[in-house]
Amino acid sequence: MTRVHDMGGRWGDGAVVPEPQGIVPVGADWQRKALALTLAAGGLGQWSIDTSRHARESLAPKDYMRFSYYEKWIAALADLLVARGLVSEAELSSGKAAPAPPHPRLFRAAAVGPALARGTPYARPGAAPAFAAGDRVRTRLPSRNSHVPGGHTRLPAYAAGHVGQIELVHGPHVFPDTNAHGLGERPEPLYTVAFSAEDLWGEAETQDDEVTLDLWESYLEPA
Numbered sequence: 523m524t525r526v527h528d529m530g531g532r533w534g535d536g537a538v539v540p541e542p543q544g545i546v547p548v549g550a551d552w553q554r555k556a557l558a559l560t561l562a563a564g565g566l567g568q569w570s571i572d573t574s575r576h577a578r579e580s581l582a583p584k585d586y587m588r589f590s591y592y593e594k595w596i597a598a599l600a601d602l603l604v605a606r607g608l609v610s611e612a613e614l615s616s617g618k619a620a621p622a623p624p625h626p627r628l629f630r631a632a633a634v635g636p637a638l639a640r641g642t643p644y645a646r647p648g649a650a651p652a653f654a655a656g657d658r659v660r661t662r663l664p665s666r667n668s669h670v671p672g673g674h675t676r677l678p679a680y681a682a683g684h685v686g687q688i689e690l691v692h693g694p695h696v697f698p699d700t701n702a703h704g705l706g707e708r709p710e711p712l713y714t715v716a717f718s719a720e721d722l723w724g725e726a727e728t729q730d731d732e733v734t735l736d737l738w739e740s741y742l743e744p745a
Contacts, residue, residue, distance in 0.1 A: 577602050662742070678735070688714070
């Protein structure tokens with residue numbers, strides 16, 4: 523089963539209008555606040571980036587389709603804050619926080635720039651890769667989280683069951699299917715896999731068009 527965000531190859535959603543250089547602009551004041559709140563809340567250490575992605579894709583389909591980019595962020599953040607007991611539904615409804623001491627991991631403005639500049643590495647020690655560049659592999663079918671029913675996965679439905687070729691081997695990285703649900707990082711080898719666009723979509727703009735995906739080892743089997 524897939525969620526509403528897994529839209530690749532689906533008819534009826536309208537044209538894709540890319541932002542310049544792939545960057546979603548932060549223009550309006552509320553968008554800047556949404557970004558700031560998301561960063562500040564993430565700095566509390568109560569969830570991982572995979573958990574936050576799962577929260578966004580778990581929004582009700584009717585909301586997901588009508589919300590803009592940062593509306594999705596702020597709606598998912600509200601769900602996470604309530605689920606972790608950091609904010610109550612009453613506080614959200616009233617727009618006023620109950621008196622409370624500062625959180626011990628309060629993410630102050632001066633720390634944001636250096637933290638973003640450092641980034642967050644997700645490479646980890648782990649098992650040697652089972653595949654090498656040039657190997658032909660087939661993705662798992664169906665596309666689903668094999669650890670948590672309905673859980674987060676980075677294997678898109680449109681690529682499930684298709685054959686591609688390993689282009690790059692990245693070594694072990696945090697496995698999002700478990701990390702999103704508090705089941706540990708369980709690092710797995712990560713690969714960039716190239717697929718024929720014609721195989722995935724039924725037709726391609728040009729004959730040699732490819733789609734490349736970064737996929738974890740448990741998503742793959744020898745073709």
